[in-house]
Amino acid sequence: MSWNLYPIxxxxxxxxxxxxxxxxxxxxxxLSPDFILxxxxxxxxxxxxxxxxxxxxxxxxxxxxxxxxxxxxxxxxPSQAPLGMWIQKVDVDLPSILPELIQQLAQYPLVFSITQIxxxxxxxxxxxxxxxxxxxxxxxxxxxxxxxxxxWASRGKNLRQNMKKQRNKLAKDGVVTRLELxxxxxxxxxxIADYGKLESSGWKLDQGTAIQPSNNxxxxxxxxxxxxxxxxxxxVYKYWFNDQVVAVDLCIEGEDSLIILKTTYDEGWGRLFSxxxxxREEEFKQIFDEKKIKNIEFYGRVMDWHTKWSNEVRxxxxxNSYRWPALRIFHRVIRRLRKTCVWM
Numbered sequence: 001m002s003w004n005l006y007p008i009x010x011x012x013x014x015x016x017x018x019x020x021x022x023x024x025x026x027x028x029x030x031l032s033p034d035f036i037l038x039x040x041x042x043x044x045x046x047x048x049x050x051x052x053x054x055x056x057x058x059x060x061x062x063x064x065x066x067x068x069x070x071x072x073x074x075x076x077x078p079s080q081a082p083l084g085m086w087i088q089k090v091d092v093d094l095p096s097i098l099p100e101l102i103q104q105l106a107q108y109p110l111v112f113s114i115t116q117i118x119x120x121x122x123x124x125x126x127x128x129x130x131x132x133x134x135x136x137x138x139x140x141x142x143x144x145x146x147x148x149x150x151x152w153a154s155r156g157k158n159l160r161q162n163m164k165k166q167r168n169k170l171a172k173d174g175v176v177t178r179l180e181l182x183x184x185x186x187x188x189x190x191x192i193a194d195y196g197k198l199e200s201s202g203w204k205l206d207q208g209t210a211i212q213p214s215n216n217x218x219x220x221x222x223x224x225x226x227x228x229x230x231x232x233x234x235x236v237y238k239y240w241f242n243d244q245v246v247a248v249d250l251c252i253e254g255e256d257s258l259i260i261l262k263t264t265y266d267e268g269w270g271r272l273f274s275x276x277x278x279x280r281e282e283e284f285k286q287i288f289d290e291k292k293i294k295n296i297e298f299y300g301r302v303m304d305w306h307t308k309w310s311n312e313v314r315x316x317x318x319x320n321s322y323r324w325p326a327l328r329i330f331h332r333v334i335r336r337l338r339k340t341c342v343w344m
Contacts, residue, residue, distance in 0.1 A: 001053075001054070001055050001056075001097075001100070001101055002053070002054055003044065003051055003052070003053050003097075003101050003104050004051070004052045004054070004105060005050070005051050005055075005105075006049065006050040006051075006052070007049065007050075008040060008046065008049060008050055008064065009046075010050060010079060011036075011037070011040065011050050011064070012037070013229065014050060014052070015033040015037070015143060017052075017059060017062070018033055018036075018062050018087070019032060019033055021059055021062055021087050021089070022087050023227075023255075025087045025089055025090070026087060026118075026121040027119070027210075027254050027256075027257075028083065028118070028121060028254055028257070028316040029228070029233065029252045029253060029254035029259055030081065030082055030083045030252075030299070031083060031085070031087050032254075033285040034224065034227035034228055034233075034252075035081075035224055035225070035227075035228075035229070036064070036085060036222075036251070037227070038219075038220050038223035038224050038227065039078055039080065039081055039220065040064075040065075041223070042220040042223070043078040043080065043216065043220065043221055044076070044214050045066065045235075046064065047066065047067070048064050048066045048076050048223075049064070049065050049066065049099055050062070050063075050064055051063050051064075051065055051101060053092075053097055053101070057099075057234040060088060060089050060091075060097075061086070061087070061088040061089070061092055061097065062083075062087050062088075063075055063085055063086040063087075063114075063146070064076040064085035064088070065085075065105075066114075067105075067106065067107070067109070069087050070107055070109075070113060071110045072109060072110070072111045072112075072113065072191065073102075073109045073111075073112045073113075074112065074114070075113065075114050075115050075116075076112035077115045080217065080221075081116075081219060081226055081297075082116065082259075082299035082300075083116050083117070083118055083121075083316075084114055084115040084116045084117060084297075086114050086117065086122070088122060090123070093125075093169050094114075094125045094131065094178055094321070095125060095126075095128040095130070095321075096133045096320060098112055098130075098131065098319075098321035099130060099321065099323070101321075102321060102323055108323075108326075109323070110322065110323045110327055111321070111322055111323070111327065112320075112321045113318055113319065113320050113321075114318065114319040114321075115136075115318050116136055116318065117136075117316060117317050117318065117319065118314075118316055119314055119315070119316070119317065120224065120314065124317055126239050129325040129328070130321060130322045130323070130324070130325050130327075130328060131319065131320065131321050131322070131328075132134040132319075132322075133317050133318065133319050133320075134317060134318045134319075134320065134327055135171075135315050135316075135317055136315070136316040136317055136318055137184050137300075137301040137302070137315070137316055138302040138313050138314065138315050138316075139237060139297075139298060139299050139300065139301065139302060139313070139314060139315075139316055140282055140298045140302050140306040140307070140309070140310040140312060140313050141283075141295050141297045141298065141310060141312050141314075142295065142296040142309060142310045142312065143294065143295055143312060144287070144288055144293060144294055144295065144296065147288055147289075148284065148285040148288035150288065151171070151288060152281075152285075155308065155309070156308060159277075159308045162277075163273070163274075163277060163278065163281055166273050166274060166278060167278070169253045169273075170241070175241050175242055176235070176240075176241075176242055177239065177240065177241060177278060177282075178239070178240040179237065179238075179239055179240075179279060179282040179283060179286070180237070180238040180239075180240065181235060181236070181237055181286070182235070182237075182238065183229055183232070183234060183235055184229055184235075185225070185226045185229040185230050185234070185335055187229070188225035188229060188234070188236070189213070189222060190224045191222075191225060191236040191238070191248065191250065192211065192213050192218050192221055192222045192225070193213050194238060194245050194248055195211055195221075195250065195262070195264055196211050196212040196218055196265050197245075198210050198212065198245065198246075198247070198248060198264045198265060199212075200212060201266065201267060201268070203311050208277060211262065221250055221261065221262065224252065224261070224327065225250065225252075226253045228253065231338045233252060233253040233254075234251070234252055234253070235249075235251040235252070235253065235258070236248065236249070236250055236251070237249040237251065237279060237283050239265075239275055239276075239278060239279035239282075241269060241275070244266070245266075246265060246266040246269050246275040247263070247265040247266070247275035247276045247278070247281065248263070248264055248265075249262070249263050249276075250262040250263075253293070256292075256293060256294040256295065257293065257294065257295040257296070257297055258287065258293045258295070258296050259295065259297045259299060260296065260297065260298055262274075263276055265279075265314070268320055273329065277305075278319075280309065284296070284309075298310070
C-alpha cells in the first residue's frame with residue numbers, strides 16, 4: 001500500500017489513468033480531464049500535486065491536492081468546481097489511507113481535507129478518532145423516470161399555471177419563443193459571448209462576477225464546452241424571444257447524467273416573465289424525449305426555485321483527517337466558538 005506524489009505538470013501523463021478510474025468509480029463529467037485540465041490551466045497556481053494511492057499494484061485513488069497554509073492541505077477546489085478533485089474505488093477505507101497521505105505531505109501538515117464530496121459518488125464515512133465529516137450544502141437533482149408529461153404533472157400547480165399564463169401572454173404580444181440547442185465545439189465561443197452579454201447586463205456586472213469572453217471565467221467555460229463538444233458531450237441551450245436571446249444554460253454530459261453548469265437570463269425580460277423557467281420547461285421535455293439522460297444535476301446550493309423542479313435533495317460534505325486525535329476535538333471546539341463568539 002502506498003501513496004505516490006507527482007508535480008501537477010505531469011497530470012497529462014496520467015490523464016488516461018485518471019479517466020479510467022473515474023469511469024470505474026463515478027463517471028462524473030465534473031471529474032473528467034476535459035473539465036479538470038481547463039480548471040488547472042485557468043485557476044491553478046502551478047504548485048498543485050497529483051497524488052495516487054495503490055494497493056497491490058491496483059490504482060485505488062487519484063486526487064489533485066494543494067497546500068492551503070503551513071498546517072492544512074486539501075483537494076484542489078476553485079469556486080468553479082462543484083466537486084473536489086478526488087476519485088476513488090468504492091472499497092477504499094478513508095480513515096486508514098488519509099493518515100498515510102498526511103505523513104508524506106510537505107511541512108508536516110496537521111489536517112488534510114477532501115472538499116465538496118457527493119454522497120452519490122463517495123459514500124459518507126463514519127466519524128473516527130482522526131476523521132470527521134462536515135455538511136457542505138444541500139443540492140438537487142432530477143431522476144428521469146417515465147415521460148415528461150408524468151414529470152410535469154408532478155410539479156406544483158402554481159408552476160404549471162404560471163408557465164401557461166406566461167406563454168399565453170407572450171403569444172398575445174406577438175412574441176415567438178424558440179429553444180436552440182448548440183452542440184458543436186465551434187459554437188462555444190458564441191455561446192460564452194451570448195452568456196456574457198446577458199450576465200453583464202445584470203447585478204453580477206456590478207459585483208465583478210459576470211462571465212465575459214475576456215475574463216478567466218469566460219475562458220474556462222469556453223474551453224470546457226469545447227472539450228466536451230468535441231466528444232459529443234457538451235450542450236448549450238439558448239432561449240429566444242423573437243430575435244433576442246433571453247436565457248442560456250451551459251451543460252456537460254457524463255455517462256448518464258447532465259450537469260447544468262451555469263444559467264443566466266435577461267433581467268429586463270425577467271421583470272415580466274421567467275425566461276429561464278420557460279427555457280427549462282422546453283429543455284427538460286427535450287431531454288425526457290431523448291431517453292438518453294438518467295439524471296439532471298444542478299450542483300448549486302438548493303434555492304426555492306430548485307424545489308419547483310425537483311423533490312430530490314441530498315447533502316454534499318467535506319472530510320477532515322487529522323494528524324492526531326486531539327486535533328479533531330480541538331478543531332470542533334474552535335468551530336463551536338466561532339458560531340457563538342463575535343470576536344472569532
